[in-house]
Amino acid sequence: xxIGAVEAGGTKFVCGIGNEHxxxxxxxxxxxxxxxxxxxxxxxxxxxxxxxxIGIGSFGPIDVTPESPTYGFVTxxxxxxxxxxxxxxxxxxxxxxxxxxxxxxxxxxxxEAKWGAAQGLSSCLYYTVGTGIGIGVYSEGRTxxxxxxxxxxHTLVRRHPDDDFDGICPYHGDCxxxxxxxxxxQARWGAKGHELPENHAAWEIESFxxxxxxxxxxxxxSPEKVILGGGVMQQSQLFPLIREGVxxxxxxxxxxxxxTDDIGxxxxxxxxxxxxxLCGALALGVEAxxxxxxxx
Amino acid sequence: xxIGAVEAGGTKFVCGIGNEHxxxxxxxxxxxxxxxxxxxxxxxxxxxxxxxxIGIGSFGPIDVTPESPTYGFVTxxxxxxxxxxxxxxxxxxxxxxxxxxxxxxxxxxxxEAKWGAAQGLSSCLYYTVGTGIGIGVYSEGRTxxxxxxxxxxHTLVRRHPDDDFDGICPYHGDCxxxxxxxxxxQARWGAKGHELPENHAAWEIESFxxxxxxxxxxxxxSPEKVILGGGVMQQSQLFPLIREGVxxxxxxxxxxxxxTDDIGxxxxxxxxxxxxxLCGALALGVEAxxxxxxxx
Numbered sequence: 343x344x345i346g347a348v349e350a351g352g353t354k355f356v357c358g359i360g361n362e363h364x365x366x367x368x369x370x371x372x373x374x375x376x377x378x379x380x381x382x383x384x385x386x387x388x389x390x391x392x393x394x395x396i397g398i399g400s401f402g403p404i405d406v407t408p409e410s411p412t413y414g415f416v417t418x419x420x421x422x423x424x425x426x427x428x429x430x431x432x433x434x435x436x437x438x439x440x441x442x443x444x445x446x447x448x449x450x451x452x453x454e455a456k457w458g459a460a461q462g463l464s465s466c467l468y469y470t471v472g473t474g475i476g477i478g479v480y481s482e483g484r485t486x487x488x489x490x491x492x493x494x495x496h497t498l499v500r501r502h503p504d505d506d507f508d509g510i511c512p513y514h515g516d517c518x519x520x521x522x523x524x525x526x527x528q529a530r531w532g533a534k535g536h537e538l539p540e541n542h543a544a545w546e547i548e549s550f551x552x553x554x555x556x557x558x559x560x561x562x563x564s565p566e567k568v569i570l571g572g573g574v575m576q577q578s579q580l581f582p583l584i585r586e587g588v589x590x591x592x593x594x595x596x597x598x599x600x601x602t603d604d605i606g607x608x609x610x611x612x613x614x615x616x617x618x619x620l621c622g623a624l625a626l627g628v629e630a631x632x633x634x635x636x637x638x
Numbered sequence: 639x640x641i642g643a644v645e646a647g648g649t650k651f652v653c654g655i656g657n658e659h660x661x662x663x664x665x666x667x668x669x670x671x672x673x674x675x676x677x678x679x680x681x682x683x684x685x686x687x688x689x690x691x692i693g694i695g696s697f698g699p700i701d702v703t704p705e706s707p708t709y710g711f712v713t714x715x716x717x718x719x720x721x722x723x724x725x726x727x728x729x730x731x732x733x734x735x736x737x738x739x740x741x742x743x744x745x746x747x748x749x750e751a752k753w754g755a756a757q758g759l760s761s762c763l764y765y766t767v768g769t770g771i772g773i774g775v776y777s778e779g780r781t782x783x784x785x786x787x788x789x790x791x792h793t794l795v796r797r798h799p800d801d802d803f804d805g806i807c808p809y810h811g812d813c814x815x816x817x818x819x820x821x822x823x824q825a826r827w828g829a830k831g832h833e834l835p836e837n838h839a840a841w842e843i844e845s846f847x848x849x850x851x852x853x854x855x856x857x858x859x860s861p862e863k864v865i866l867g868g869g870v871m872q873q874s875q876l877f878p879l880i881r882e883g884v885x886x887x888x889x890x891x892x893x894x895x896x897x898t899d900d901i902g903x904x905x906x907x908x909x910x911x912x913x914x915x916l917c918g919a920l921a922l923g924v925e926a927x928x929x930x931x932x933x934x
Contacts, residue, residue, distance in 0.1 A: 594809065
């Protein structure tokens with residue numbers, strides 16, 4: 343079986359093929375331009391691959407409601423050409439195979455649950471902390487949707503006592519993304535995250551916001567694993583600070599040995615490393631293929 | 639078919655019987671005392687009812703992990719006699735029928751999704767705002783569990799600019815429950831909620847915290863309905879304040895007509911009114927009965 347995978351990111355697209363065991367066998371990557379330029383490259387890649395199904399994990403917001411007339415569209419992005427763009431529909435017309443379709447972070451959460459850090463568990467959260475902050479939610483063995491889809495990067499946060507930064511989210515100012523995504527780090531400190539030393543005050547403040555968001559998500563959803571990926575999380579000194587912050591915030595209330603005694607195994611980097619996004623798209627493709635098979 | 643329902647609350651127990659359409663046909667209620675006194679009354683009630691299944695929605699924390707040796711226990715409550723108490727096991731030994739078991743708020747969310755304000759939807763949140771604050775989570779057609787179960791009442795909140803109240807949560811001080819549950823209202827204002835006039839400053843502050851929690855939960859989970867029950871929510875002047883607060887917090891970011899144009903139909907009181915908890919337990923019983931039937 344050959345499953346296609348598309349990690350449709352706001353900065354770059356990654357296309358690949360793989361199998362039902364999570365192995366990526368081939369991939370290419372190119373920058374995200376106008377869809378008239380980018381989507382033909384996706385089509386070109388899969389043209390001779392004889393895929394049995396394709397999974398797409400996309401930047402958003404996207405329409406994930408199957409009954410909606412705009413199901414499969416990228417909806418309100420400011421990215422030129424992509425607003426109200428029928429990404430799924432265009433690819434479906436080219437390739438008459440089952441398609442899986444979800445947000446990039448939900449896909450990554452699913453991939454981690456199938457083959458990564460949350461393997462065998464029925465729930466996890468997948469954070470990406472980079473240009474923006476996204477939180478994929480996998481719960482009771484499925485990715486979560488509802489009115490639209492999770493957008494947890496924009497939750498409101500309590501301010502760090504030493505932080506007077508205004509925040510840069512155009513919608514909410516000092517929400518989580520406005521205070522802790524890569525561009526917020528850069529705006530606050532005048533340097534990119536990877537240019538700041540490991541012991542810079544930036545990391546204590548950064549971990550404060552991420553730990554707060556994770557604590558609240560753990561209380562609301564009780565995930566069995568919290569996975570932190572994305573460019574900012576390449577600063578591995580953040581992990582112990584975040585874990586300590588979560589423990590401090592919860593203060594023994596969530597009585598689970600994993601949190602009280604073994605939080606190092608609970609809040610972790612992606613098991614699939616840099617391939618979490620592409621493997622997630624692959625997992626969506628595998629699910630689409632299985633669903634079609636089981637409904638025949 | 640006769641389904642038993644137990645709403646096992648921290649203050650009172652309600653036992654009833656009903657059918658698979660959500661109709662309660664009989665019920666009794668008594669205060670929650672020591673289990674040696676309370677549980678025999680539950681057993682006595684069901685003894686001659688010939689129930690086909692029983693659902694229990696319980697105060698917590700409780701163990702909801704089927705593989706756990708303490709599945710069915712109330713775990714770490716300070717309530718005398720109830721800590722590490724095998725509530726489900728004791729009732730199971732008396733009645734050899736299928737049992738459903740979940741938190742009181744998850745049960746209420748399920749009941750509302752079956753027969754109440756979220757009927758026909760695949761997701762909703764159920765808040766109870768009373769002696770404590772609990773948030774039941776129903777998502778993708780099922781109640782949510784994971785490491786333990788949702789405990790969203792204890793999420794951290796941003797402080798209201800005019801509020802210098804310390805908060806009364808023994809674990810977190812000024813978390814949502816510490817700032818906005820009934821006892822916090824009383825400690826802050828020196829009077830119970832129902833004794834304060836409708837235009838008292840208490841309500842603007844109360845709605846601030848609840849709207850913040852709802853906004854964050856909507857961002858993280860995208861529920862199709864948010865249902866607010868419990869004693870404090872009997873103050874119906876809170877609803878318009880909360881809805882306006884949520885709209886203000888989200889600031890157009892979640893692009894769904896329900897939120898931008900019709901939030902009055904999105905944030906609502908329980909469709910099952912005061913019976914949300916008992917109907918929720920009934921729904922758990924119906925599910926247990928169906929699961930047994932389908933696995934035979």
